[in-house]
Amino acid sequence: MTGTQPAREAPMTGTQPAREAPMTGTQPPREASVDVIQRELTAFARRARAAAARVHPELPLVSYTLLAHIEEQRGCRATDLAAHYLLDKSTVSRQVAGLEKLGLVERRPAPDDHRVHVLHPTEAGSRILATAQTNRLAAYQERLKDWSAEDLAHFAAYLLRYNAAGTSGLPEGPPR
Template structure:
């Protein structure tokens, strides 16, 4: 990457930018959590995320959810239990290993996930409506690049 420099501690401009990024990402996360309840009262941001993953994967084990999102198994267990109580998720025996239960969306879960996804998409479009296409593309690229950074191994970070 010729001409690019890395962020070094003590670089005032870079330190200021990193602080701004941290503050703005925290505000973004806080806004996302708050808006999740408005989109659907029974669906927290974590629940929405788990439902999206189940849809994307066509189902998976609770332990896979915990590992993928670096969440404690008890946290996932509570979330899954709540999703089961509301009829959004069901457990099915894995046809390849009858000892394993796989979580799947119910029809109700698919319907609510689709509704919330469309509401979120609409909210993002409204918020970004005045942005030039070039800025949207650049912002999307930066988010992908940021989120591609590997998570630390458990116990190392």
């Protein structure tokens, strides 16, 4: 497959030599870069589940993610989770129910609005989350051990920037 550690200045793979633009500025063609980004992010997404299962087999991927978000937000509603991860509320409902049954989160009725359940990690939830997070982080550290601090910072910034768009507004696509 993609050999090893391709030079970071040559992002175009696939079938395009992208030769048609001398471009004077050594600009790697926008479109080729976008194509690579698309492909690589997709490949990552496809592997994510299996990777997560290896890193923290005790906590399924979705549970981990939702629990992490709950803790991160210091309590949130199911609807927030659904919006953040583009999930149906029924999915979130069941996930949360599962987490509750496992004793990892608790639902507190909101005092002002009797409809909402504010979700909080329990003691056990925080604990298991912490260890999962540790394992996870260790795996990433291992994988990224050859990266310079500068590259890491840049990569992180790019990912943040990428994800920052479209987490709430659903900018694209029909309502399916």
